[in-house]
Amino acid sequence: MSTPDESLFEEAFAEFAHAAELMVDPVDSAVIHGRVRRRRTTKGALAAALAALIVAVPAVWWLQESNGQEVDPRPAEETTDETSTAETSPAEGGTGTGAVPQGQESDVEDPALPTFGDLVGAEIDLPSFGSVYDSSCPTAPARPSDGTPDPESGQWFPDVDAGPVRLLKVVHTTLEDGGPVRAVALFGCTPSEQTIRQAVVVAGDGDGGWEVTEEIAVGDSGFALWDIAPAATAGVLLLVPEQEPTGRYLEIELDYEVFRYRTREELADVTADAYLWGVTDLAVSVEKTANGDGTWTAAVTVANDGGHESQAIQLAMCASESLGTDGPETVPECNGEIQGVAVLEPLVPGDSTTMEWTLTPEPFDDWNGDEQAGGLYFSVWMRPVAYSVDGFVFDPDGENDYDDTSIIVDDMPTS
Amino acid sequence: MTPTRDSPAPPGEGGGAAAQLLPMRASLEFDDFYAANVRVITGQIFAYTGDRAEAEDLVAEAFCRALARWRKVREYENPTAWVRRVAWNLATSHLRRRGVVQRFLNRQRETHEKAPDGDRVDLMRALAGIGEHHRKAVILRYMAGLTVAEIAEQEGVAEATVRSWLTRGKAALAGRLTVQDEMEQR
Known part of the structure; x- marks a missing residue:
């Protein structure tokens, strides 16, 4: 294959560069200033979030004053998807009341409390995710699908064909001092690239079904509700990153806030006091070392670089077709789908775990065209298993959740 | 033909006294720097990723990072090179993260952009x-x-x-x- 004259390249690319510059439409510098300002000013984000909530949920409980700050240590036990002693299902003759007066929800005595499994596939009327999303996220009624991928079977994404409205989590907690245990459910829907979530209180309707008895929060672009967790004393905590973490072009470090909801109270900002078990920066890195025999060792290290204990961690990997891999887990070929290969134990801050794979490339002449041009890749993704426990699960820094190593032609021995 | 060059460093580069500039002046300096470079770099990232909106987002993020540490970046010998490197790193990481070449080719075939x-x-x-x-x-x-x-x-x-x-x-x-x-x- 011959290479054309240098001047032809320069000429063609000069014209192309000019055309590309005219085609793009960068944002105004004021937008850049605004983004940087917002990242620096969490107070502003709090005000915006509260304003959005007040508009979205015009209920009397927002108008009440908080009882003041309260330290929220981590809960003593995990209770995700477990039936507590306080709960009874409708099938078991639960005592949930069917007709709950608006605004008097907390006066219900011993309502039936749904578990996660009770709500998957059940018909339930939910608040709208936003009027523009009513057709793609039907809520009257919704039939929620299981929105949690199964990490043990390698699922990375939930089954998108199971239904648009997905159930993500159910926690049982009291919502006022001395009050009864309630079930708070987190639902999500992804009408476009980004997911919207809402948190509601759900109880038996007295007729074998389920109904929403309190609307806690519906997320939107100004309030990226991500996760819920029971407060240690009373109430439910809401974890709200500065931007929706999924469906973004960029994986960047996100600031976040934690709010506490209690019945008849305003949302309280408890970011400084809430327990942050499960909210930590996890990082993955891949180091390649030549073994001198035509193979390389890829050391994959997952580290907890944050300040809190993590939850379980899912690892996904793939390798180019012409790259043989031998290690503790089978590595699938890169075919466009991210596939989980392992679930790692939680890590305490500062701790890390390292696994090694031996990489054996096929002879260069056997590589396909893309591989010869771009090299052989060994790619690794990592994330905490979201919605897997009652506490929060969140990695605020997405910049270090992916790494790879490659073997290119220059690495290969010349014959 | 002379290849396209990035614009030179912004005004005030290299002067120790420049670090004492008032925030407003620093802000205006950044705006000039942004205006002089954003299209050029976005065009390059567009050529690399094949997705205009994605390129605009990636370059905007690179400039956000520059603005967040502008007093330091503006003192560099070549602030343009710094932003370009950040943008390329973001683009490379993004492309690999999303499935690399196949997605790129698919996007080329399916593009609805002009x-x-x-x-x-x-x-x-x-x-x-x-x-x-x-x-x-x-x-x-x-x-x-x-x-x-x-x-x-x-x-x-x-x-x-x-x-x-x-x-x-x-x-x-x-x-x-x-x-x-x-x-x-x-």
Whole structure:
């Protein structure tokens, strides 16, 4: 294959560069200033979030004053998807009341409390995710699908064909001092690239079904509700990153806030006091070392670089077709789908775990065209298993959740 | 023909007293720097990723990072190179994260954007079909106008590696453009 004259390249690319510059439409510098300002000013984000909530949920409980700050240590036990002693299902003759007066929800005595499994596939009327999303996220009624991928079977994404409205989590907690245990459910829907979530209180309707008895929060672009967790004393905590973490072009470090909801109270900002078990920066890195025999060792290290204990961690990997891999887990070929290969134990801050794979490339002449041009890749993704426990699960820094190593032609021995 | 060059460093570069500038002046300086560079860098990232909106987002993020530490970045010998490197790192990480070449090719076929015409389409498609390192090297050399040494520094590789990327990239590009020409002539 011959290479054309240098001047032809320069000429063609000069014209192309000019055309590309005219085609793009960068944002105004004021937008850049605004983004940087917002990242620096969490107070502003709090005000915006509260304003959005007040508009979205015009209920009397927002108008009440908080009882003041309260330290929220981590809960003593995990209770995700477990039936507590306080709960009874409708099938078991639960005592949930069917007709709950608006605004008097907390006066219900011993309502039936749904578990996660009770709500998957059940018909339930939910608040709208936003009027523009009513057709793609039907809520009257919704039939929620299981929105949690199964990490043990390698699922990375939930089954998108199971239904648009997905159930993500159910926690049982009291919502006022001395009050009864309630079930708070987190639902999500992804009408476009980004997911919207809402948190509601759900109880038996007295007729074998389920109904929403309190609307806690519906997320939107100004309030990226991500996760819920029971407060240690009373109430439910809401974890709200500065931007929706999924469906973004960029994986960047996100600031976040934690709010506490209690019945008849305003949302309280408890970011400084809430327990942050499960909210930590996890990082993955891949180091390649030549073994001198035509193979390389890829050391994959997952580290907890944050300040809190993590939850379980899912690892996904793939390798180019012409790259043989031998290690503790089978590595699938890169075919466009991210596939989980392992679930790692939680890590305490500062701790890390390292696994090694031996990489054996096929002879260069056997590589396909893309591989010869771009090299052989060994790619690794990592994330905490979201919605897997009652506490929060969140990695605020997405910049270090992916790494790879490659073997290119220059690495290969010349014959 | 002279290759496209990034704009020179912004006003005030290198002066110790400049660090004492009032915030408003620093802000205006950044705005000038942004205006002088954003289209050039976005055009390069667009050529690399094949997705205009994505390129705009990636470059906006790079400039956000520059603004967040502007007092430091503006003192660098070449702030433009710093932003360009951040944008390219973001783009590279993003492309690999999302499934690399196949997604890129699919996106090229499915694009609903107003496409460039004629030879520019050919060049865009041909770029999409060559390897990541080769594509990057060719764009940095012929769109950003960087020397081999500058590309090597940005990418953290030896100059010899960049030379091999360029040689293979140009050959692959020429091959793809030739094939397209032949197909169109039939």
